[in-house]
Amino acid sequence: MLGTPVFxxxxxxxxxxxxxxxxxxxxxxxxxxxxSKTYGAxxxxxxxxxxxxxxxxHALMGANGAGKSTLVKILTGAIRPESGRIAVHxxxxxxxxxxxxxxxxxxxxxxxxxxxxxxxxxxxxxLTETPLEPFxxxxxxxxxxxxxxxxxxxxxxxxxxxxxxLARALAIEPDVLMLDEMTAALPAxxxxxxxxxxxxxxxxxxxxxxxxxxxxxxAAVCDRATxxxxxxxxxxxxxxxxxEERIVELMLGSIxxxxxxxxxxxxxxxxxxAAPRLTVRGIAVGQKLRDASFELRSGEVLGxxxxxxxxxxxxFDVLSGSERPSGGELLVDGKPASFGHPADAIRAGVxxxxxxxxxxxxxxxxxxxNIALPFITRIRRWGPxxxxxxxxxxxxxxxxxxxxxxxxxxxxxxxxxxQQKVTIARWVAGGVxxxxxxxxxxxIDILTKQQxxxxxxxxxxxxxxxxxxxxxxxxxxxxCDRAVxxxxxxxxxxxxxxxxxxxxxxxxxxxxxxxxxxPEEAAGAAVESATGDIREAGAPKxxxxxxx
Amino acid sequence: xSASVRTNQWLSVVxxxxxxxxxxxxPLIGLLGVLIVAIELADPGIVGxxxxxxxxxxxxxxAILGGCQTLAMLTGGIDLSVAAVASMSGFVTATLLHSxxxxxQGIIVxxxxxxxxxxxxxxxxxxxxxxxLIMTLGMSFVVLGLANVWQLxxxxxxxxxxxxxxxxxxxxxxxVVPYNLLVFIPLTALILVxxxxxxxxxxxxxxxxxxVAARLSGTRAWxxxxxxxxxxxxxxxxxxxxxxxxxxxxxxxLVDASLLPSVAAAVIGGTSILGGRGGFGGTIVGAxxxxxxxxxxxxxxxxEPSRQVLFGAIIVVVAAAYTRVTAET
Numbered sequence: 037m038l039g040t041p042v043f044x045x046x047x048x049x050x051x052x053x054x055x056x057x058x059x060x061x062x063x064x065x066x067x068x069x070x071x072s073k074t075y076g077a078x079x080x081x082x083x084x085x086x087x088x089x090x091x092x093x094h095a096l097m098g099a100n101g102a103g104k105s106t107l108v109k110i111l112t113g114a115i116r117p118e119s120g121r122i123a124v125h126x127x128x129x130x131x132x133x134x135x136x137x138x139x140x141x142x143x144x145x146x147x148x149x150x151x152x153x154x155x156x157x158x159x160x161x162x163l164t165e166t167p168l169e170p171f172x173x174x175x176x177x178x179x180x181x182x183x184x185x186x187x188x189x190x191x192x193x194x195x196x197x198x199x200x201x202l203a204r205a206l207a208i209e210p211d212v213l214m215l216d217e218m219t220a221a222l223p224a225x226x227x228x229x230x231x232x233x234x235x236x237x238x239x240x241x242x243x244x245x246x247x248x249x250x251x252x253x254x255a256a257v258c259d260r261a262t263x264x265x266x267x268x269x270x271x272x273x274x275x276x277x278x279x280e281e282r283i284v285e286l287m288l289g290s291i292x293x294x295x296x297x298x299x300x301x302x303x304x305x306x307x308x309x310a311a312p313r314l315t316v317r318g319i320a321v322g323q324k325l326r327d328a329s330f331e332l333r334s335g336e337v338l339g340x341x342x343x344x345x346x347x348x349x350x351x352f353d354v355l356s357g358s359e360r361p362s363g364g365e366l367l368v369d370g371k372p373a374s375f376g377h378p379a380d381a382i383r384a385g386v387x388x389x390x391x392x393x394x395x396x397x398x399x400x401x402x403x404x405x406n407i408a409l410p411f412i413t414r415i416r417r418w419g420p421x422x423x424x425x426x427x428x429x430x431x432x433x434x435x436x437x438x439x440x441x442x443x444x445x446x447x448x449x450x451x452x453x454x455q456q457k458v459t460i461a462r463w464v465a466g467g468v469x470x471x472x473x474x475x476x477x478x479x480i481d482i483l484t485k486q487q488x489x490x491x492x493x494x495x496x497x498x499x500x501x502x503x504x505x506x507x508x509x510x511x512x513x514x515x516c517d518r519a520v521x522x523x524x525x526x527x528x529x530x531x532x533x534x535x536x537x538x539x540x541x542x543x544x545x546x547x548x549x550x551x552x553x554x555p556e557e558a559a560g561a562a563v564e565s566a567t568g569d570i571r572e573a574g575a576p577k578x579x580x581x582x583x584x
Numbered sequence: 585x586s587a588s589v590r591t592n593q594w595l596s597v598v599x600x601x602x603x604x605x606x607x608x609x610x611p612l613i614g615l616l617g618v619l620i621v622a623i624e625l626a627d628p629g630i631v632g633x634x635x636x637x638x639x640x641x642x643x644x645x646x647a648i649l650g651g652c653q654t655l656a657m658l659t660g661g662i663d664l665s666v667a668a669v670a671s672m673s674g675f676v677t678a679t680l681l682h683s684x685x686x687x688x689q690g691i692i693v694x695x696x697x698x699x700x701x702x703x704x705x706x707x708x709x710x711x712x713x714x715x716x717l718i719m720t721l722g723m724s725f726v727v728l729g730l731a732n733v734w735q736l737x738x739x740x741x742x743x744x745x746x747x748x749x750x751x752x753x754x755x756x757x758x759x760v761v762p763y764n765l766l767v768f769i770p771l772t773a774l775i776l777v778x779x780x781x782x783x784x785x786x787x788x789x790x791x792x793x794x795x796v797a798a799r800l801s802g803t804r805a806w807x808x809x810x811x812x813x814x815x816x817x818x819x820x821x822x823x824x825x826x827x828x829x830x831x832x833x834x835x836x837x838l839v840d841a842s843l844l845p846s847v848a849a850a851v852i853g854g855t856s857i858l859g860g861r862g863g864f865g866g867t868i869v870g871a872x873x874x875x876x877x878x879x880x881x882x883x884x885x886x887x888e889p890s891r892q893v894l895f896g897a898i899i900v901v902v903a904a905a906y907t908r909v910t911a912e913t
Contacts (some may be wrong), residue, residue: 154824205769378799378801379804383802396797398798398860399793402792410801413787413804414802415807418782419783419784421783421786423781
């Protein structure tokens with residue numbers, strides 16, 4: 037492998053100078069070209085390609101929603117592409133089911149364990165016709181000692197199930213093994229063994245396609261990386277020391293032109309001294325969220341940025357009252373608060389807009405009932421409803437958010453954007469104190485997005501504190517006064533909103549220092565803080581960074 | 585142009601289905617009419633004011649029990665203890681006929697006992713998250729058992745269904761209008777208005793439609809569920825008193841045969857067993873349909889087993905057809 041990153045458009049020339057596009061002559065193990073997939077109006081994959089050589093560990097990289105998981109699911113037959121060509125050993129294949137993919141030598145291990153919880157391990161293995169002896173050997177090699185095959189799957193910890201999934205896949209000796217966020221749920225020692233085993237696959241006949249959010253793991257085991265952006269393959273890179281930056285650049289692409297206008301003015305410096313609405317001190321949830329501390333002030337929109345599964349879900353669950361933290365302290369307007377139920381949080385003025393509208397809406401009820409729902413939940417509001425007063429409040433909220441209520445008899449008949457507006461209107465109608473938004477603009481049209489940005493700014497202007505988690509990094513610069521980045525359950529960076537461009541945020545989200553190769557020591561800390569049981573190792577450094 | 589034509593055709597289909605979905609009472613009343621015509625054809629001259637009075641009188645207790653199921657089903661639950669509670673209620677009132685407080689005391693006692701049974705149902709379902717089917721089925725055995733214990737310890741002469749219950753449960757005004765409507769009409773008004781115009785009614789729908797959304801909006805479901813099952817049990821006790829008066833019988837298993845028809849009345853009436861959809865109006869029509877159907881099968885002179893088979897089959901067909909027609913495409 038050459039030491040320099042090679043940008044490869046599509047079609048492209050690989051680092052070794054071989055032309056990737058002619059399958060019969062290259063000896064590629066797996067080749068996918070022009071793969072596309074749409075879900076309704078949402079384009080999951082536009083034109084993805086992937087070329088895997090025998091004996092390599094190939095990373096598949098991309099920001100949230102770039103299409104990695106979709107591509108893997110297509111390659112293993114779990115979903116069907118709209119177009120595209122898949123060739124294994126140079127021969128074209130149509131892969132219609134996981135079983136067919138398996139016969140072609142393509143096997144994947146997904147993010148979630150794929151065992152049947154109420155069967156024991158032996159029965160689970162029998163279901164997939166996994167040869168027992170190789171399985172035992174792999175389990176042993178992967179560092180899972182004394183596995184009792186007669187135990188029910190549901191009684192085993194998540195980490196063991198992940199190892200079992202991996203060993204099961206290895207035991208059937210696939211030509212191409214695809215690992216989708218395999219290491220996300222593993223403790224440090226098991227991660228190490230898994231990476232070792234993957235590394236051993238190098239150089240032989242077989243290949244591994246490896247998806248991970250942890251740049252350090254990519255650097256440790258991968259030979260080459262294919263980078264996806266917005267459903268397209270934008271480059272293939274040789275992984276060597278220093279290529280992290282290159283990969284991040286590819287994931288970002290050229291900065292998008294024609295950004296929408298910044299939604300309203302961000303706060304003046306005076307807002308920095310405004311009263312804190314919400315103070316979070318050392319909030320922890322088991323191993324998922326280790327130490328979150330920040331202040332949300334009156335009049336500001338605070339962005340939260342993280343890759344998938346870094347603890348942001350737990351943070352919002354705690355703040356919205358859905359889950360009790362295992363440690364730490366929460367203050368609302370300077371007064372200690374403890375939420376055992378969302379009702380407690382709502383009473384304290386902390387309200388939550390979920391990204392999953394199916395979770396937040398009464399789909400069979402009217403817009404009006406959905407918006408008025410929080411007004412009637414307390415026992416003293418169970419009596420007769422003052423319908424004219426309710427109509428006035430609801431109408432005001434509908435008008436403010438410009439909700440199209442023509443199909444308002446049943447919320448499920450509304451468009452996604454209108455549905456999302458209803459979930460926000462519910463809280464706006466009652467007056468907002470602290471608003472928690474978890475990816476509120478996911479999967480909605482650009483116009484509605486813009487309206488939501490303006491609304492969030494307006495609410496902040498009126499004195500509310502808004503906490504905004506977003507998977508669209510552009511939004512941070514558009515809407516937020518400040519942003520915090522969570523990695524491995526800790527807040528690793530804080531940025532000023534105006535400076536938080538996508539590059540900065542993505543580097544921080546991958547826990548990379550800007551403009552520099554990750555030093556060995558920091559890399560080690562990153563793995564620990566991302567995976568390990570060691571709590572102290574990464575912490576002082578992270579805090580120092582926040583001060584800076 | 586062709587696209588717009590197609591849209592119009594679609595609209596008419598959607599409109600037809602929409603009628604079933606949004607106003608389920610209209611097609612149900614149509615079905616009721618068909619059954620009445622059928623019974624008139626089977627036995628010409630039978631349908632008249634007096635016949636209607638008999639049908640309504642028999643439908644009222646079933647509609648109340650169906651109301652219990654409707655309220656529970658709106659939240660995604662069910663109340664299988666209504667039959668046992670109703671039987672207990674009629675039976676215990678009869679045994680307390682000669683107690684110092686008389687009939688009034690008996691009625692108060694059974695309403696309180698029913699409320700306690702409902703409270704326990706609600707605590708089990710709302711707080712301890714026992715499935716409603718299991719919890720209320722278990723409760724029905726507990727209530728039946730306790731009623732049997734009461735029966736063994738209170739062997740006495742002179743007990744019987746109080747005259748006042750017989751009057752309200754079985755007699756009619758001018759041989760047409762049953763007096764049990766004196767109980768039923770206010771109760772119906774309360775339920776209909778309660779479901780539409782009160783915060784509590786909305787929460788029943790909310791919990792059944794999407795428990796997660798209800799919770800995220802601040803609803804504490806256990807509070808709603810406890811109140812729900814208390815209301816259901818008290819309504820069941822009232823139905824039991826009317827049935828006892830109607831049949832002039834007091835037995836610990838008097839209402840057992842009405843348990844499944846009470847569920848059927850709610851389902852035929854358009855209440856989804858999955859929660860969040862339905863209402864009491866449909867259930868009332870559902871109860872009338874079942875009563876007329878029973879009458880029709882009796883008029884046809886079929887032997888009892890065939891009647892049961894037909895009754896069951898028709899309920900299944902109606903419910904299935906209804907689900908198909910109203911399902912989202």
